[in-house]
Amino acid sequence: MASIFNIIPLTLFLALSFQAYGQPCSLSDIRVSEFKTSASRYNVSVTNRCSCSQSQVKFNCDGFKSSQPVDPAIFSEDCLLLQGEPLHFSSVVSFTYVSNSRFLFIPISSQISCP
Numbered sequence: 001m002a003s004i005f006n007i008i009p010l011t012l013f014l015a016l017s018f019q020a021y022g023q024p025c026s027l028s029d030i031r032v033s034e035f036k037t038s039a040s041r042y043n044v045s046v047t048n049r050c051s052c053s054q055s056q057v058k059f060n061c062d063g064f065k066s067s068q069p070v071d072p073a074i075f076s077e078d079c080l081l082l083q084g085e086p087l088h089f090s091s092v093v094s095f096t097y098v099s100n101s102r103f104l105f106i107p108i109s110s111q112i113s114c115p
Helices: 002-021
Strands: 030-036 041-048 053-060 092-098 106-113
Touching (some): 030 106
Antiparallel strands (some): 030 041, 041 092, 053 106
8 A cells, every 4th residue: 555655656756757848849949040142132041950840830020021022832921831831850941031131030839749
């Protein structure tokens, strides 16, 4: 009977540990690099550094404007990357925008999918 009471706290501890650390990835694994290619043209590359795929990758893009359209299959007007399709481990997706000033793309949400 005493051994059952010893197992319960251990089971609870392990369950809480896996809940807190169960996902090996986070938004910080979505890396955005940006560089200026001309006076007003910027190239943005997005990389998934997580071993799991991340889909529904969305960015905060309040105030983002490009004087030339960005390919909506890559980056839509509602700030969704790849129309919500998965960005796999080490995959890089790039797009170009034209603006008088650089815009900081910050990921705000994604869905992590591990095999």
